[in-house]
Amino acid sequence: MPPCGRSRRLACGSALNRRFARLMMPACSWVVRRSQAIHAVFCRPGFDVLSNLEIMFFSTSADFFATVRYVCRWLALSALLGALAGTASALFLLALDWATGTRVAHPWLLWGLPAAGFATGWVYHRFGQSVARGNNLLIDEIHDPKALVPKRMAPLVLVATVVTHLFGGSAGREGTAVQMGGALADRVTHLFRLDREHRRVLLMGGIAAGFSSVFGTPLAGAVFGLEVLAIGRVRYDALLTCVASAIVADVVCRAWGVHHTVYAIPFVPAVSATGLAATVVAGVAFGVVGRLFAFATHALTGWFRRVVRHAPLQPVLGGAIVAVAATVLNVPQYLGLGIPTIEAAFHGPLPAYDFAGKFAFTVVTLASGFKGGEVTPLFYIGATLGNALGQVLALPVPVLAGLGFVAVFAGAANTPIASTIMAIELFGADVGVYAIVACVVAYLFSGHAGIYRAQRVAVGKGAQVEVE
Numbered sequence: 001m002p003p004c005g006r007s008r009r010l011a012c013g014s015a016l017n018r019r020f021a022r023l024m025m026p027a028c029s030w031v032v033r034r035s036q037a038i039h040a041v042f043c044r045p046g047f048d049v050l051s052n053l054e055i056m057f058f059s060t061s062a063d064f065f066a067t068v069r070y071v072c073r074w075l076a077l078s079a080l081l082g083a084l085a086g087t088a089s090a091l092f093l094l095a096l097d098w099a100t101g102t103r104v105a106h107p108w109l110l111w112g113l114p115a116a117g118f119a120t121g122w123v124y125h126r127f128g129q130s131v132a133r134g135n136n137l138l139i140d141e142i143h144d145p146k147a148l149v150p151k152r153m154a155p156l157v158l159v160a161t162v163v164t165h166l167f168g169g170s171a172g173r174e175g176t177a178v179q180m181g182g183a184l185a186d187r188v189t190h191l192f193r194l195d196r197e198h199r200r201v202l203l204m205g206g207i208a209a210g211f212s213s214v215f216g217t218p219l220a221g222a223v224f225g226l227e228v229l230a231i232g233r234v235r236y237d238a239l240l241t242c243v244a245s246a247i248v249a250d251v252v253c254r255a256w257g258v259h260h261t262v263y264a265i266p267f268v269p270a271v272s273a274t275g276l277a278a279t280v281v282a283g284v285a286f287g288v289v290g291r292l293f294a295f296a297t298h299a300l301t302g303w304f305r306r307v308v309r310h311a312p313l314q315p316v317l318g319g320a321i322v323a324v325a326a327t328v329l330n331v332p333q334y335l336g337l338g339i340p341t342i343e344a345a346f347h348g349p350l351p352a353y354d355f356a357g358k359f360a361f362t363v364v365t366l367a368s369g370f371k372g373g374e375v376t377p378l379f380y381i382g383a384t385l386g387n388a389l390g391q392v393l394a395l396p397v398p399v400l401a402g403l404g405f406v407a408v409f410a411g412a413a414n415t416p417i418a419s420t421i422m423a424i425e426l427f428g429a430d431v432g433v434y435a436i437v438a439c440v441v442a443y444l445f446s447g448h449a450g451i452y453r454a455q456r457v458a459v460g461k462g463a464q465v466e467v468e
Helices: 005-042 049-105 107-127 135-143 153-166 174-191 196-215 218-227 239-255 273-307 311-329 339-345 354-367 375-389 397-413 416-427 429-444
Strands: none
Touching: 049 107, 049 153, 049 174, 049 196, 049 239, 107 153, 107 311, 135 174, 135 196, 153 174, 174 196, 174 375, 196 218, 196 239, 218 239, 218 416, 273 311, 273 354, 273 375, 273 397, 273 429, 311 354, 339 375, 339 397, 354 375, 375 397, 397 416, 397 429, 416 429
8 A cells, every 4th residue: 555645755755854964964974073173272181161250251341340440540530630730830820910011111121130039039949949950850759759849839839930021031830830730739639648659740740731731732741751751762651641630731721721822834845855855954053052051051040059148149240231231132032931023933034143142041030040940931032943953954943943942842851752742732733844854863962961950861872772
């Protein structure tokens, strides 16, 4: 009897299953072999997959949450420091604008510079000897922490710098802002009872915040705080703190209504062999001038101390020299910050000797004991020197003025990276290649003795040999 329909279907199904099994057998064999190999690897004696996965997960989690705690802690401390430093810089810059405007409106105030020098010298001799070293004190405390920066540093240097500018001394503002930032940083370390290493980090953040807020350059300020401590070495242990405090300080300073001077380079030519050659030549000149500025300032400081034994009388002599020279030569442009001349350097030819005039007036002012910074005068010296070089080298005058603006500072302060970043922040990214060439060459030709005597040599220039 022929099989029924259901029997035929079962027989056909069995045949199909056997055919499918024969087709799939090679693949199944391969899977089995792979499984056995994996089993042999992960299940050999002494290898516990779950245990290793647990260790990996919990170890990673611990690192992650430790990093979160670290970041939150330092962001909070840096924000507080940045707000304090930004506010202090805003107050200082507004007072400086008032002092400059008052002096320009009343030129006779210049004759009060010797008396102002005596007042400054007497106050520092009587009450400020512990903070008279200024930026060098901060750098030394970062290298070798010993004692809290005295609270009097911030108010003393603020008032003394405003007095210098009110009566016509040739000085800057960076030193004041950095010292205020460092003094405020040490107040924060004392308030939160930070240990030695954490204090070191926050002091670097204070330097970055002060520099950033006084010039409106947060990126350059952050790198300056990491780079200025030692020649040839950038500190990364304070990277987060310097970046955060510099940004917050700049934002807070601007929020108080402070406006920074805008410098513009209208056109930057494409990078070329001719342009790079001109930049190298200019960089050598910038570095040599930066080196001479640091040497002259230190040498004349020693001369004043040898000739005038009583400290309060040293700025009296310096103030008299500046007042008489400015009057006889009729060069008011060399007094104060000199911002109008810096701006003019980007727009057309200036007298080729302008950089030398500002150089001399600034060295006498600072070496005799007046308070203020070196950086803005270095901007002036560099911009006017670049303006002069622009009349003989194959780059536009505004470009060389901008390169001199940052490169003389790079050489004198031994901070080529921060100076390059400042150029990009102030003048735009197009000038970046020329700026880094000028700053590096100036750095190499400026020697190891910069404007900050406490700055140490980590790697000597021209040789990758670690000094300390």
